[in-house]
Amino acid sequence: MKRLLKAIGKYFADFGTAVSKGDIWVKLSLIIMGMGYIGRGQVIKGLLVTALEAVFVLFTKNISWPYITKLNTLGTVQREEVFDPITMTKTVNEYDNSLLILLFGVLGIAIIVAFLLVYIGNIKSAYRIQELKKNGKHVNNFAEDLRELVNDKFHITLLALPSIGVIFMCILPIIFMVCIAFTNYDAAHQPPSTLFTWVGWKNFITLFSNKQGSTFAYAFVKVLIWTLIWAALATVTTYIGGILLAMLINHQDTKLKKMWRSLFVVTIAIPQFVTLLLISKMFGNYGIVNGILTRIGLVDKLLEWGWISTSYVPFMTHSGLTHVMIILINIWVGIPYQMLIATGILMNIPSDQLESARIDGANKFQIFWKITMPYMLFITGPSLVTSFIGNINNFNVIYLLTGDYVTTDASLAAANAKDVDLLITWLFKITSESQLKQYYMASVIGIVVFIICATLTLVTYSRMIKGDKEEVFQ
Amino acid sequence: MKKKLVAVLLTAAMAVSLAACGKTTEKQPEVAPEQGTEQTTEEKTGDTEVVINQGSDDAIANLIAATEGTVDLTLWCSEMESYQNTMKELVDEFKNTYSDVDFNITIGAQSESTCKDEVLKDVEAAADVFVFADDQLNELVQAGALQAVTTTYTFDPLAANGAGAVNAASLNGTCYAYPLTASNGYFLIYDKSLLTDEDVASWENLVAACEAQGKKCGFDFGNGWYTYGFFSGAGCTATLAEDGVNNVCDWNNETGVAVAESLVKICSSDAVISIGDADARAQAKDGDLIAYVDGTWSIEDFQAAYGDNLACVKLPTFEVNGVATQEGSFAGYKLVGVNAYSKNVGWAMLLAEFITNEEAQMKIGANTQEGPSNINAAASISSPALSALGAQSAFADLQRVGGNYWTPAGTLGQTLYTGTDDVKAALDDAVAGITAAAE
Numbered sequence: 001m002k003r004l005l006k007a008i009g010k011y012f013a014d015f016g017t018a019v020s021k022g023d024i025w026v027k028l029s030l031i032i033m034g035m036g037y038i039g040r041g042q043v044i045k046g047l048l049v050t051a052l053e054a055v056f057v058l059f060t061k062n063i064s065w066p067y068i069t070k071l072n073t074l075g076t077v078q079r080e081e082v083f084d085p086i087t088m089t090k091t092v093n094e095y096d097n098s099l100l101i102l103l104f105g106v107l108g109i110a111i112i113v114a115f116l117l118v119y120i121g122n123i124k125s126a127y128r129i130q131e132l133k134k135n136g137k138h139v140n141n142f143a144e145d146l147r148e149l150v151n152d153k154f155h156i157t158l159l160a161l162p163s164i165g166v167i168f169m170c171i172l173p174i175i176f177m178v179c180i181a182f183t184n185y186d187a188a189h190q191p192p193s194t195l196f197t198w199v200g201w202k203n204f205i206t207l208f209s210n211k212q213g214s215t216f217a218y219a220f221v222k223v224l225i226w227t228l229i230w231a232a233l234a235t236v237t238t239y240i241g242g243i244l245l246a247m248l249i250n251h252q253d254t255k256l257k258k259m260w261r262s263l264f265v266v267t268i269a270i271p272q273f274v275t276l277l278l279i280s281k282m283f284g285n286y287g288i289v290n291g292i293l294t295r296i297g298l299v300d301k302l303l304e305w306g307w308i309s310t311s312y313v314p315f316m317t318h319s320g321l322t323h324v325m326i327i328l329i330n331i332w333v334g335i336p337y338q339m340l341i342a343t344g345i346l347m348n349i350p351s352d353q354l355e356s357a358r359i360d361g362a363n364k365f366q367i368f369w370k371i372t373m374p375y376m377l378f379i380t381g382p383s384l385v386t387s388f389i390g391n392i393n394n395f396n397v398i399y400l401l402t403g404d405y406v407t408t409d410a411s412l413a414a415a416n417a418k419d420v421d422l423l424i425t426w427l428f429k430i431t432s433e434s435q436l437k438q439y440y441m442a443s444v445i446g447i448v449v450f451i452i453c454a455t456l457t458l459v460t461y462s463r464m465i466k467g468d469k470e471e472v473f474q
Numbered sequence: 475m476k477k478k479l480v481a482v483l484l485t486a487a488m489a490v491s492l493a494a495c496g497k498t499t500e501k502q503p504e505v506a507p508e509q510g511t512e513q514t515t516e517e518k519t520g521d522t523e524v525v526i527n528q529g530s531d532d533a534i535a536n537l538i539a540a541t542e543g544t545v546d547l548t549l550w551c552s553e554m555e556s557y558q559n560t561m562k563e564l565v566d567e568f569k570n571t572y573s574d575v576d577f578n579i580t581i582g583a584q585s586e587s588t589c590k591d592e593v594l595k596d597v598e599a600a601a602d603v604f605v606f607a608d609d610q611l612n613e614l615v616q617a618g619a620l621q622a623v624t625t626t627y628t629f630d631p632l633a634a635n636g637a638g639a640v641n642a643a644s645l646n647g648t649c650y651a652y653p654l655t656a657s658n659g660y661f662l663i664y665d666k667s668l669l670t671d672e673d674v675a676s677w678e679n680l681v682a683a684c685e686a687q688g689k690k691c692g693f694d695f696g697n698g699w700y701t702y703g704f705f706s707g708a709g710c711t712a713t714l715a716e717d718g719v720n721n722v723c724d725w726n727n728e729t730g731v732a733v734a735e736s737l738v739k740i741c742s743s744d745a746v747i748s749i750g751d752a753d754a755r756a757q758a759k760d761g762d763l764i765a766y767v768d769g770t771w772s773i774e775d776f777q778a779a780y781g782d783n784l785a786c787v788k789l790p791t792f793e794v795n796g797v798a799t800q801e802g803s804f805a806g807y808k809l810v811g812v813n814a815y816s817k818n819v820g821w822a823m824l825l826a827e828f829i830t831n832e833e834a835q836m837k838i839g840a841n842t843q844e845g846p847s848n849i850n851a852a853a854s855i856s857s858p859a860l861s862a863l864g865a866q867s868a869f870a871d872l873q874r875v876g877g878n879y880w881t882p883a884g885t886l887g888q889t890l891y892t893g894t895d896d897v898k899a900a901l902d903d904a905v906a907g908i909t910a911a912a913e
Contacts, residue, residue: 083621083624083625083819085527085624086529086533087533087536088529088533088534088537088627088819089540089819089820090819187594187616187877188912192597192598192618193618194618284753286749286753286756309892309893311747404696406885406887407885407888409885410882410889410903410904413881413885414882432591434877434881435877435878435880436878437877
């Protein structure tokens with residue numbers, strides 16, 4: 001923290017020195033950015049930098065500034081139109097579009113920040129060249145600068161495009177989405193016809209407190225608990241199952257190893273989308289499984305025993321049973337992946353360790369628990385964390401399997417959630433299936449999911465890397 | 475803000491109508507609230523008269539003269555093949571009618587039931603003309619996506635279409651869409667070789683008949699669209715509040731409790747099943763399901779299952795406090811809307827008029843299973859499904875419920891179906907959910 005503050009201090013101190021000690025060219029480049037270069041003979045570079053400055057000024061002045069000035073209110077002029085029945089045309093006023101204001105406002109500010117960084121860097125660079133000249137050192141010409149970009153400064157050349165991509169494709173949209181959480185953007189406030197505006201922390205309060213008439217807090221706790229249970233169970237079951245299956249196939253007594261392995265890989269080859277929809281139909285109230293159970297008379301027996309109250313087994317429509325079914329089906333869908341990973345790792349366990357354990361008289365279980373599992377855990381630890389996070393956000397399995405599920409919990413229903421929803425499917429329902437389209441609530445939930453995932457990842461990774469565990473297996 | 479917009483539009487419409495009065499003395503028919511729907515509609519459309527002006531032919535001539543280059547229009551209608559083909563024919567006729575203008579009309583496939591979502595995703599990029607189910611009207615108007623129909627040029631939709639359809643297309647005294655079909659409601663489909671007229675007259679008889687034969691009957695309890703009928707039939711309300719966003723609902727009063735108890739009783743029989751319509755078609759084919767509540771869109775499948783024994787009838791009655799009460803329903807219409815953000819509003823309006831006029835509706839009625847909303851066209855087409863709908867229409871309400879209705883109502887249906895000891899609590903929860911403020 002201290003180092004960071006120091007670095008920031010030095011950054012601005014250097015800028016101050018450059019401005020105060022710079023000669024006329026450096027001072028001129030405060031206004032026209034290229035002057036510092038042009039004055040020392042770097043004409044092309046100077047012109048390029050000046051052109052960049054011009055583009056920035058034009059863009060900000062003409063495009064982003066009008067939006068940035070409206071950011072505080074997100075627009076005040078509502079769209080109004082008048083239709084002229086004689087000419088069959090209509091006139092529309094100059095209206096504000098909150099969504100565009102937010103989008104271009106965020107973009108515009110980001111570009112201003114980026115430009116300021118370039119601007120400060122430019123002054124410093126001009127000053128550096130002044131110093132070089134003064135000390136009689138060589139100053140690069142344009143060709144030499146270019147050559148440097150593929151030699152000494154090749155990292156800059158390589159990383160420029162990806163960095164810009166990440167900023168525009170990931171960071172800016174995330175900032176934009178986070179901003180939505182602080183607005184009232186929903187079906188009733190939908191641009192371009194209607195405006196939305198800032199509401200502060202209100203939406204977060206809705207999610208975390210039991211405000212009168214809102215069941216979001218109740219639904220959030222329920223959904224969060226199930227999300228965590230699901231993520232833990234789904235990860236652990238497929239992981240253990242995958243290892244056991246891989247060991248079974250690898251076992252010396254197993255015949256036709258390749259065939260078994262291929263058979264399981266086939267389940268990966270079929271898109272999950274298809275498999276899951278098919279399974280959800282199979283286990284539907286009137287699906288093939290219930291058909292078979294009815295024909296063999298099991299359903300009647302269950303009714304007789306009072307285990308079920310319907311003329312079918314509600315595999316996919318009963319809170320509790322559906323939860324169990326989802327985890328079971330996920331085991332079936334998820335094990336082949338883990339088996340493939342485990343197969344590769346199992347084959348790489350150093351055989352000297354296994355051998356010496358055997359010579360020392362360890363039995364198979366001891367070998368499994370003391371050597372195989374720790375080794376597996378060490379190698380697959382990071383991927384376990386990833387798959388846990390992946391399961392928190394496992395949209396496919398939950399959404400495709402529970403299409404027919406109707407909750408009987410009225411409080412959940414009021415918040416557009418179901419007992420079997422994960423945070424991520426709930427978020428989807430709020431934005432896509434609910435008529436109210438509470439984008440702001442979806443954004444709030446998205447932020448919460450991010451915080452949960454980020455915290456879990458950071459904590460587990462740092463624990464895993466702590467100490468010299470790498471030594472253990474070498 | 476919304477109120478203000480509506481007010482401005484109304485003022486504009488009034489100014490226009492005053493100006494137009496000098497020229498045209500066209501009769502402006504008053505819209506009578508549909509029979510049986512007074513209760514739910516009078517607050518909204520009962521006291522405000524819907525008015526549409528008749529534009530002059532000069533306007534069309536002016537528009538043709540003012541049009542330069544190619545006119546690009548997009549039309550969204552159902553993905554069903556019969557629909558797509560019919561619309562293509564109609565669009566070709568439209569091009570011939572206005573042969574002086576060069577059109578480039580694209581027909582897109584977009585289910586009416588989800589049209590609103592697609593349109594509102596990006597209203598500026600949505601189709602110029604689109605077909606949608608009338609329950610989406612409120613949200614589309616709220617979002618300012620619909621061009622108000624203040625003037626028509628080729629015919630008068632108010633006079634040509636049934637009063638129910640016109641009501642469905644109007645909100646707060648303004649017409650926002652052109653009615654297309656009047657068959658988006660539900661009724662009882664059954665196998666007449668196994669069930670008598672007596673059996674299908676009431677749920678109690680129906681359940682008894684199914685029990686006796688070891689067969690099933692039912693509907694989708696998990697869908698608030700169907701659950702509504704029982705409560706509305708008994709006189710309970712669930713409809714939009716004054717603000718046009720939230721709901722008012724009184725299902726937890728004494729009548730509502732009686733309705734719910736009656737439903738629980740009906741559902742306690744093994745013969746009654748809650749089943750979605752895709753599963754229902756399969757069950758009907760197997761011969762297990764012999765009576766089901768559904769709409770015209772499923773008729774072909776049930777025809778395949780029941781063959782000549784297919785019969786349709788208005789919904790059965792059910793007992794509330796020992797009195798046989800007719801089950802109500804939602805009456806549904808398909809409407810054609812013009813995008814308020816269309817770049818060629820004039821042409822889009824003319825196209826919308828063209829595909830909803832009498833001849834066009836006849837064609838659609840003949841090629842699809844749907845019933846026209848046009849009075850003359852409806853009179854010329856008949857089918858068992860449409861006559862059942864006609865009989866049910868006296869007990870059907872306009873679908874005017876806010877977004878918070880659906881999930882709680884579906885949950886209520888499911889709860890009553892699976893059975894509950896405390897009906898009142900279930901109703902209280904449902905009403906709390908339905909009436910929760912949408913902000």
